[in-house]
Amino acid sequence: MQLYLPIADIPVNVFLILAMGAAVGFVSGMFGIGGGFLMTPLLIFVGIAPAVAVASVASHIAASSFSGAISYWRRRAIDPLLAAVLLVGGTLGTTFGVWTFTFLRSLGQLDLMIALSYVILLTTVGGLMFWEGLRAMLRSRGGGAVTLRKPGSHGWIHGLPLKLRFKRSKIYLSVIPVVVIGLIIGFIGAVMGIGGGFILVPLMIYVLRVPTSTVIGTSMVLTLVTMVFATMLHAVTNHLVDAVLALILMIGGVTGAQFGARAGQKIRGEHLRLLLGLLVLAVGIRFAVELVIRPQDLFSIRETGGAPP
Amino acid sequence: MRLRALLAIAGLAAASLAAAPARAERLIVSVSNHRVTVTPNYSGGELVLFGSVEKDDKTPPSRANYDLVVTVSGPRADMVTRRKERKFGIWINTDSRQFLQVPGYLALFSNRPFDQIASPEVQRRQQLGLNNVLLMQRVGPDFADVVPNDPFRSAFVRLRSEHGLYREATSAVTFLTPTLFRTGIPLPAEVPIGTYNVEIKLFSEGALVTKTETAFEIVKVGFEQFVATTARQNGLVYGLVTAFMALMTGWMASIVFRKD
Numbered sequence: 098m099q100l101y102l103p104i105a106d107i108p109v110n111v112f113l114i115l116a117m118g119a120a121v122g123f124v125s126g127m128f129g130i131g132g133g134f135l136m137t138p139l140l141i142f143v144g145i146a147p148a149v150a151v152a153s154v155a156s157h158i159a160a161s162s163f164s165g166a167i168s169y170w171r172r173r174a175i176d177p178l179l180a181a182v183l184l185v186g187g188t189l190g191t192t193f194g195v196w197t198f199t200f201l202r203s204l205g206q207l208d209l210m211i212a213l214s215y216v217i218l219l220t221t222v223g224g225l226m227f228w229e230g231l232r233a234m235l236r237s238r239g240g241g242a243v244t245l246r247k248p249g250s251h252g253w254i255h256g257l258p259l260k261l262r263f264k265r266s267k268i269y270l271s272v273i274p275v276v277v278i279g280l281i282i283g284f285i286g287a288v289m290g291i292g293g294g295f296i297l298v299p300l301m302i303y304v305l306r307v308p309t310s311t312v313i314g315t316s317m318v319l320t321l322v323t324m325v326f327a328t329m330l331h332a333v334t335n336h337l338v339d340a341v342l343a344l345i346l347m348i349g350g351v352t353g354a355q356f357g358a359r360a361g362q363k364i365r366g367e368h369l370r371l372l373l374g375l376l377v378l379a380v381g382i383r384f385a386v387e388l389v390i391r392p393q394d395l396f397s398i399r400e401t402g403g404a405p406p
Numbered sequence: 407m408r409l410r411a412l413l414a415i416a417g418l419a420a421a422s423l424a425a426a427p428a429r430a431e432r433l434i435v436s437v438s439n440h441r442v443t444v445t446p447n448y449s450g451g452e453l454v455l456f457g458s459v460e461k462d463d464k465t466p467p468s469r470a471n472y473d474l475v476v477t478v479s480g481p482r483a484d485m486v487t488r489r490k491e492r493k494f495g496i497w498i499n500t501d502s503r504q505f506l507q508v509p510g511y512l513a514l515f516s517n518r519p520f521d522q523i524a525s526p527e528v529q530r531r532q533q534l535g536l537n538n539v540l541l542m543q544r545v546g547p548d549f550a551d552v553v554p555n556d557p558f559r560s561a562f563v564r565l566r567s568e569h570g571l572y573r574e575a576t577s578a579v580t581f582l583t584p585t586l587f588r589t590g591i592p593l594p595a596e597v598p599i600g601t602y603n604v605e606i607k608l609f610s611e612g613a614l615v616t617k618t619e620t621a622f623e624i625v626k627v628g629f630e631q632f633v634a635t636t637a638r639q640n641g642l643v644y645g646l647v648t649a650f651m652a653l654m655t656g657w658m659a660s661i662v663f664r665k666d
Contacts, residue, residue: 101448103626103633107596108449144596156652163656168663209498325649332645336637340648347652351659388496395490396561397499400483 104339105149111345113143118349122161125350126357127364128313128373131158131292131320134219134380136346149339152331156343158292159324161350162317168358169314176265176311179275180318183297186276187323190283195330198288212384214289218296219381223374226299230371237367266311274305283323292320295377302370309366430464433457433618435606442593442624450595453622456588459608473516473523473609474579475534478591480511480571480624481600487562503558504544510598511571512539515578515589524612532607532614536563536574570594599624 099108117139125132133154140150169175201210257271278300282293297316301307307315332338361369435457442451459472484506491500516523520534533539537554541562545552552559566572571594579589591604602624607617626634637644 099447099449101444101446101630103630104637106599108447156648159649160652160656160659163653164659165656167657167660325652328649328652329642329645332637332648333641336641336644338637338645338648340633340637340644340651343648344651344655347655351656352663355659355663388498390497391492392490392497394565396558396565397488397490398562398565399486399488 100341100345102145102339102342104337105145105153105342107144109143109145109342114342114345115349117143118157118346119353120349122350122353123357123360124353124376125158125161125294126165126354126359127361128295128298128357128369128376130294130298130316130373131162131324132294132350133158133291134215134295134377137291138380140342145339145342148335149337149342152328152335152337153339153343153346155324155327155331156338156340157346157350159321159328160343160347161354162292162294162321162324164351165354165358166314166317166321168355169317172314172362173265174311175314175318176263176307177318178261179263179266179307179311180315182261182272182275183279183282183315183319184322186279186281187283187286187319188326190280190285191287191323191326192283193280194284194287197284201288211289212388214285216381216385216388218285218289219377220385221381222296222299223376223378223381226370226374227378228374229303230367230369230374233367234371263307266307266315268305268307270305278304279319282319286323286327292324294320295373298373299370309369313361430462430466431608431616432460432462433606433608433616434460435604435618435620437591437604437620437622440622442622443627444599444624444630445627446629448595450597451593453591453593454588455591455604455606455620456586457606458587459585461585469610470584471610472581472584472615473518474581474587475520475523475532475607475609476513476515476579476589476591477533477539477605477607478511478513478515478602479509479605480602481598482507482509483598484508485562487558487565489558489561501558503562505562506542506544506549508541510600511593511602512536512566513572513591514539514574515591516576517579517581517587519576523609524614528612528614534607536567536572569596571597593624597624599626 098111100111101108117136121132121136121139124130124135136154136157137147137150140154141147145153166175257273259272260269261272262269278297281300282297285291285296286293294316297319298312301312301316302309328338364372435455438454438456442453455476484504485508486502486504488499488502490497493500514535516534520529520538523529524532524534529535530538540551541559542549542551543559554560563572570592573592579587581587600623602622604620604622605617606619608615625631
């Protein structure tokens with residue numbers, strides 16, 4: 098069934114978009130990530146202009162992370178205090194990131210910068226997660242106990258001042274690293290046009306030592322707020338949010354996210370991290386291949402100005 | 407518009423002074439639909455242009471064979487063509503060329519190949535064929551069009567053609583009788599919204615006899631138009647509604663799927 102999108106100005110197959118939304122929603126519900134790094138390239142592949150894709154995906158991620166956040170809230174898998182502290186840093190980072198984005202665009206080569214940071218970030222994060230997941234799996238198979246929080250092995254991060262007790266996560270931690278992580282995520286999200294959940298989750302696990310049970314729900318809250326903010330920003334500044342496209346994506350996305358969240362609760366933590374690591378790594382490698390392999394067409398056209406004044 | 411009309415009249419007057427008998431024919435044309443509306447199930451379409459050549463008593467009786475070239479050009483925009491090159495082992499955009507106010511849709515139709523209709527000189531002057539249409543570019547400090555086999559120009563035309571947005575068909579115009587003709591104007595799904603100019607040129611024995619113009623527009627209506635104008639004019643409200651819609655969808659899904 099074909100449907101004409103009012104902002105993207107092209108007709109699309111509704112079922113194809115629904116299926117894409119559902120698939121990405123499933124992944125996002127399962128791992129507690131926004132899925133922007135999967136959805137945006139898919140939409141561009143279907144023929145939607147990159148700017149419209151990025152802007153519309155933001156609202157799609159908002160919807161699926163909200164439905165995910167509700168189900169995690171019911172399972173008491175969200176740490177509200179941790180989410181609030183992260184948001185403080187996130188807001189600052191987003192503002193700073195938008196400013197950097199504008200600056201990079203004025204220099205030209207923004208596309209290359211985005212592609213390069215995708216490659217570096219995704220392959221590094223994906224590779225580390227995959228390696229860690231693999232080691233944890235081997236250890237558990239060998240009979241050893243799988244412990245993420247090694248008691249007594251407190252790094253320098255745990256020696257920082259301004260400590261707060263995050264009750265739901267059962268950790269006692271300085272707010273400084275939490276705000277810094279929020280700042281990094283907000284910055285990366287604004288520059289690369291992604292929610293940043295796939296970086297936030299491992300950072301929370303490995304750096305902050307937040308237990309896996311509250312990591313996903315809490316990261317979803319951060320994704321939700323930043324993406325609602327991003328939707329508003331895109332709608333006000335660029336007028337590029339396609340509400341029809343967003344609605345189709347949302348319907349597919351929230352459905353997928355529900356099943357994903359359930360599947361995620363059934364899979365063991367280290368398996369989940371291994372899978373997410375593989376997924377992130379695969380997308381990173383795909384971007385790397387695109388940069389290295391000779392493109393099918395060396396030329397590309399982009400519209401730069403509208404109708405005559 | 408009025409200026410162009412005046413110029414046309416002036417040109418016509420000058421031409422009639424120079425060669426009065428050459429302006430003996432008149433073209434009467436019409437398109438099947440002057441207003442193409444984009445609805446939710448729009449996925450491209452085709453218009454039909456038809457017309458006839460009206461002769462009068464000044465027409466040389468020997469003149470029987472006419473050639474016709476139809477040029478359809480859509481709303482104009484600035485575009486950039488970029489070329490990738492291998493640097494430090496990766497493919498990045500290096501060179502670029504700016505195309506200024508070029509048509510978003512461009513179609514040239516005729517009843518036989520352009521080189522049989524007119525000499526290369528006339529083809530160039532009358533902009534017959536994609537190779538001869540003026541595509542203004544910023545070349546260094548100048549504004550000019552370049553030779554047709556310039557890599558950027560040919561890549562630009564090729565990429566637009568791949569999307570069906572630029573096209574050339576030298577057998578698309580059919581003469582039903584020696585003076586009655588028709589041609590189809592195919593519109594792909596991704597045609598830009600706006601006003602389209604149609605220029606019809608009549609040739610005989612390698613020379614331009616007369617020409618005329620018509621136009622049609624492609625517009626969004628109803629819901630599509632409402633969404634597009636709201637997004638443009640009330641960005642804040644639009645953003646708030648979209649964000650609210652996102653939250654509602656998420657909340658409804660969690661209610662629908664609440665089983666446990």
